[in-house]
Amino acid sequence: APGEAARLRGCGHAFCTDCIRTFVGGKVTGGEVLPEQLVCPCVDPERCGTTLTPEDVRLCVASEASFARYMELTLKRAAEVDNTLGACPTAGCSYLFAWDEDNRKLECPLCHKSFCLVCRCEPWHQGKRCEEVQAEAGDSDAADKLFTGFAQRERLKQCPKCRFWVQRKAGCDAMHCRCNFVFCYKCGGTLRKLQKQAGVHANQCTCGRDTEALLRQHVDARYNHNLMPDEDEEDDDDESESSESKDDSW
Secondary structure: OHHHEEEOOOOOOEEEHHHHHHHHHHHHHOOOOOOOOOEOOOOOOOOOOOEOOHHHHHHHOOOHHHHHHHHHHHHHHHHHHOOOEEEOOOOOOOOEEEOOOOOOEEEOOOOOOEEEOOOOOOOOOOOOOHHHHHHHOOOHHHHHHHHHHHHHHHOOEEOOOOOOEEOOOOOOOEEEOOOOOEEEOOOOOEOHHHHHOOOOOOOEOOOOHHHHHHHHHHHHOOOOHHHOOOHHHHHHHHHHHHHHHHHHHO
16 A cells, blocks of 8 residues: 555655565665665656665664664765765774875774784784784785885896896996806896706897996806905904014014
8 A cells, every 4th residue: 555655765766665664774784874775766657877875774674773874884885986085994894094195004092903004914014114013914915015115125036047136235237146147237237148058038138238247247257256354354354463463573
């Protein structure tokens, strides 16, 4: 009977009370509460599609608890699709906040927990980078990312043959690795003839003739100068010996 029907306020369409409650209840249970998801189901004479208002939902759900869930889900779904809003990572916490690019820390006033909004770590990791925390937790990807960042900051280069990481402290771009392979520190390339060596994964050096000449000098060198003692160390040894002999003379 018309008197027993539930009429939606947004569009005026009337439905069987049990039917519209089943429809709306299913949407709320499934979390489909966005404006484009929770709409009038009328299709006769044409599809309506009018978004249900909160008053319509309150009329159609079975209890206040269901309506409270609808309101909570509406806020969370809105935060998910709105780049300016965020939700507390704690399961079941309904706290929402506006994103602040200058603040990575969240101290939730509802669940009283603190989070890093970048890596979602709880509690907030004071004085540590996100990659450090994740690496300590056994995240291999985070550990790799942490080392990659370190290698970039320190300008480390990887030998194309033995994969050992090297760092240039001084000198030219011709790197003579401990495995005796020679490559360009600037571009990571090597001489064409060295590309044919087993296990080598490197392109030909593209830094010009001067660098190529330096690479050839290192390839033809009798010794790997990088494995020889530094002159400073030798000078220190000489000074030490001189000092010892001077002490003996006294």
